[in-house]
Amino acid sequence: LTLQIKGDGPIGGIIVTANANADVKGYVIHPEVMLPPSQSGKLDVGGAIGNGYLNVIKDMGLKEPYSGRTDLQTGEVADDLTFYFANSEQVPSSVGLGVLMEKNNTVKQAGGFIIQLMPFASDEVIDQLEQNILAFSSVTSVLDQGATPEDMLSMLLGNLGLEIHETIPTRFHCNCDKKRVEKAIISIGKKDLDEMIADNKEIEVKCHFC
Numbered sequence: 001l002t003l004q005i006k007g008d009g010p011i012g013g014i015i016v017t018a019n020a021n022a023d024v025k026g027y028v029i030h031p032e033v034m035l036p037p038s039q040s041g042k043l044d045v046g047g048a049i050g051n052g053y054l055n056v057i058k059d060m061g062l063k064e065p066y067s068g069r070t071d072l073q074t075g076e077v078a079d080d081l082t083f084y085f086a087n088s089e090q091v092p093s094s095v096g097l098g099v100l101m102e103k104n105n106t107v108k109q110a111g112g113f114i115i116q117l118m119p120f121a122s123d124e125v126i127d128q129l130e131q132n133i134l135a136f137s138s139v140t141s142v143l144d145q146g147a148t149p150e151d152m153l154s155m156l157l158g159n160l161g162l163e164i165h166e167t168i169p170t171r172f173h174c175n176c177d178k179k180r181v182e183k184a185i186i187s188i189g190k191k192d193l194d195e196m197i198a199d200n201k202e203i204e205v206k207c208h209f210c
Contacts, residue, residue: 009050023173046075098139174210
């Protein structure tokens with residue numbers, strides 16, 4: 001699964017990709033961007049991203065990957081994912097995300113949830129779910145109080161017969177290695193490589209992710 005966010009804001013864009021093992025990697029194009037807090041006193045993610053689009057690519061092992069795209073509505077990732085699910089995949093969804101920063105600009109807490117309705121969900125379930133989401137404070141506040149992801153789901157779904165069937169640990173992991181770097185360099189072509197060698201300047205190969 002790959003999410004691409006491209007905007008006209010100073011951050012430029014964001015790319016995040018994850019696999020079935022919950023290995024995740026991602027980067028922003030201009031990570032050095034620093035903006036004052038938004039009017040609500042939070043990270044101004046929308047201001048950093050600006051206007052643009054969200055592209056979602058799912059590789060499910062078929063002949064071609066599935067790709068869906070929507071225009072950004074606010075630049076706030078949770079809002080734009082909610083809009084994407086409703087408009088591109090026609091699945092009513094609620095997405096909550098949060099990042100709590102320390103004063104030294106490191107991340108203290110980060111997390112999120114996605115709740116999606118099944119086609120057979122009753123009006124009673126939908127009404128209760130809406131009440132639960134309205135009563136939920138915020139992702140960052142509950143995580144900062146020591147809540148686990150399971151605790152967060154209990155707050156949102158506990159009175160609807162929540163059952164947790166599986167948990168999968170996630171991690172940052174990049175699958176680049178020397179062979180992949182070799183292939184990237186080979187793809188430049190012998191002529192250009194010879195010219196680069198003849199220039200006798202230091203050349204560095206980097207992975208954007210790690």
